[in-house]
Amino acid sequence: MLKINKIAGASVLAFVAAANAASADKLTFYCSAQEDWCQLMANGFQDATGIDVAMTRKSSGETFAQIKAESSNPRGDIWWGGTGDPHLQAAEEGLTAEYVSPMRDQLHPWAISQAESAGNKTIGIYSGALGYGYNTELLAANNLPEPSCWADLLKPEFKGHVQMANPNSSGTAYTTLATMVQLFGEEEGFEFMAGLHANINQYTKSGSAPIKAAGRGENTVGIVFMHDAVKQAVSGFPINVVAPCEGTGFEIGSMSIVEGARNLESAQAFYDWALSPEAQNLALEVNAFQVPSNMNAETSESAPDMSAIKLIDYDFRTYGSSDTRQRLLKRWDDEVSVLPQ
Structure with missing residues (x-):
């Protein structure tokens, strides 16, 4: 029986079952969010699935540069967090892989739009x-x-x-x-x-x-x-x-699977889990006040009210x-x- 740390629900059980069926038992996780959130995500997924997670935290620009430098011999499996622009550039340059998650129907339109603009090689996880x-x-x-x-x-x-x-x-x-x-x-x-x-x-x-x-x-x-x-x-x-x-x-924080990932099944299992409301609610434990992409996830009362902010029509595709x-x-x-x- 897998230990599930503060994570429950049918959607999570589905990805856990998929993870159990996968042959891979490890994941190399590149994270571009705040350090404590990165660590919580790594530990949460590891506890939920038993998959051993090796996490590296770098800013999104640094992570993009690392994935590009490693493209002939990929070492990372999944890149989670950080602004969407470098994720989109990575998709355009063929550094990340296409994947359509079964969790997709639970996401806000802006998260899906991010995926569609990149040929489903990335997806929005927060804004x-x-x-x-x-x-x-x-x-x-x-x-x-x-x-x-x-x-x-x-x-x-x-x-x-x-x-x-x-x-x-x-x-x-x-x-x-x-x-x-x-x-x-x-x-x-x-x-x-x-x-x-x-x-x-x-x-x-x-x-x-x-x-x-x-x-x-x-x-x-x-x-x-x-x-x-x-x-x-x-x-x-x-x-x-x-x-x-x-x-x-504004940003659409994104997630991408590395093209040529050595632990593809683990990466896909993490991808599905990270889009679940249970995983996105972990943000509240580390005072991460972004707006989550899953419509059923919780947004902190302290989070900035995006509807009250004068936002430009940010052109993610161009920039x-x-x-x-x-x-x-x-x-x-x-x-x-x-x-x-």
Whole structure:
């Protein structure tokens, strides 16, 4: 009898049976969500199925680069979490495999749309809006005005007080770059990024690192997905969360099976399990405040209300394409990152 850790229901029993029937008994799991959530997902699946899970946590940009580097000899089986853009690029470049889960009919339309745009080589597992958070104590100590818009972060008084990740390594930061291009137009979007660069104190590797630093009092403003800022606030840190007044982009966090996965049956079993409400509800145990893709999963009352946020019509197909993503990143490298601060 398999041990099932906080997971029940007919849908889960079905995938457990499939996992039992599979010959594979291990899974190499690449995770691009927060560390504690990654570990909980790995442990939850391992407890539910008896399949031994080896988990590696890296940002979505880093994971994409790793899967690409390993494409001639794939080592990973499944990639879970992180922004959808690099998942879409991986699908376009043939780095991930087509799979249609029997759990699909339980998902929100936006999750299925993500799959359809990639030839069913990825699928949406959660969504969340881009924004920023700031440390209220540091804001007051530095006599800074309360920001409420993207444009506020360009004010000279915020020099050295803003932090974001590097868009080459972080899906969050690439979403920020792609959002500005869509919100303001490409030329003005890059002007914004150049103006922001003048106020940046550090480009981090991880997308959530800037708001964690703000929570610790090491940074004032962190550009992140709003749910990451909410986590800091709920954890008791003096963080205010901002949905920028001009409008903002959003992510569809995604999951993909690696093309040529050595443990394909285990990967498919994980894929089905990860789409179940029981697995998605595990997010609540680690204060992950994204909106889950399964319509029957629970959304925390603390999660940002997506219907109350001014969202742009984010073009995932275009900005998740290999050509567009590589072009924008090169332009950021050539025109923004080299500027003096």
